Amino acid sequence: EAGVAQSPRYKIIEKRQSVAFWCNPISGHATLYWYQQILGQGPKLLIQFQNNGVVDDSQLPKDRFSAERLKGVDSTLKIQPAKLEDSAVYLCASSLSPGGYGYTFGSGTRLTVV
Amino acid sequence: GQQLNQSPQSMFIQEGEDVSMNCTSSSIFNTWLWYKQEPGEGPVLLIALYKAGELTSNGRLTAQFGITRKDSFLNISASIPSDVGIYFCAGPYNNNDMRFGAGTRLTVKP
Numbered sequence: 553e554a555g556v557a558q559s560p561r562y563k564i565i566e567k568r569q570s571v572a573f574w575c576n577p578i579s580g581h582a583t584l585y586w587y588q589q590i591l592g593q594g595p596k597l598l599i600q601f602q603n604n605g606v607v608d609d610s611q612l613p614k615d616r617f618s619a620e621r622l623k624g625v626d627s628t629l630k631i632q633p634a635k636l637e638d639s640a641v642y643l644c645a646s647s648l649s650p651g652g653y654g655y656t657f658g659s660g661t662r663l664t665v666v
Numbered sequence: 667g668q669q670l671n672q673s674p675q676s677m678f679i680q681e682g683e684d685v686s687m688n689c690t691s692s693s694i695f696n697t698w699l700w701y702k703q704e705p706g707e708g709p710v711l712l713i714a715l716y717k718a719g720e721l722t723s724n725g726r727l728t729a730q731f732g733i734t735r736k737d738s739f740l741n742i743s744a745s746i747p748s749d750v751g752i753y754f755c756a757g758p759y760n761n762n763d764m765r766f767g768a769g770t771r772l773t774v775k776p
Contacts, residue, residue: 556708585764594670594754594766595709608763643708653699655764657708 554578556658558644564664570632573661576625577646583607585655586619586629587643595643601627602650634665670755672767680775685742687770689755698731698738699756703769709754713740745774 557576565571577584582603587595598617599609604624612619616635621627631638641660648654672689679685689698697716701709713724715731715738722729728741738755752769759765 592768594756594768595764596766597763600763611763645708653697653714653758653764654711655709657710659707 556644556646556656558642558658558661560661561659562662562664564666565634567636567665568633570630571634571663572628572630573642573644573663575627575629575644575658577627577644578656581646581648581656582624583647583650584621584627585645585647586627587645587657589641589643589660591640598629600650607650631663634663636665639663639665670757670765670767672753672755672770674770675768676771676773678773678775679745681745681747683745685745685749685772686739687741687753687772688737688739689767690737691757692736694735695757696735697758698729699764700727700729700738700740701754701756701766702751703754704751709766712753742772745772747774747776750774 559574584601586598588598589595598612599619600607601621604621619629641662643657643660645655645657670691699714700712702712703709713722713729718735719733720731726743730739752771754769755767756764
């Protein structure tokens, strides 16, 4: 089966600019996650969707981060405006159901904010 | 929040050696997961543990769910160069939020 697709692979922006990342999960996976992985750390959950509804966004910095999954399939994560500390790899993952631990991660988008 | 502490932070070993790493938490987890991440890729699930005391193998990898439910161990036997990567332990917090440790970076010298 095709994996989780993410784009772009790399992005370099200046602070205060905006950026958007795209994720297409595995077909049929109802649950979609966005994780932030800062260099030298493990991934940290930003937001979880079940179909097109938000299940958990408690760790999403909502003053600058937003995410949507309008049709319950692909998803977009946006940062506006970006700060230097947002430099990280943004990983998208999907699973058949919440609590299903067979997460499949995408390859991520590496964001550098200068 | 729940903290997962992994040790060691990094390991440099010779090909053919065995490797042991562990993960501890101040709180109980009902599931322990071990992932491997290679450069430029997302983490890939290696082993999932669902019961205290459980010992599960996946090829040369063996993981154990600690009896106290506050720790887990991963062993790799007869390491090979392709074992290089970062190994993360993870566990679900509140069923939704998968918490990850900071990882153990493994380097294997041929």
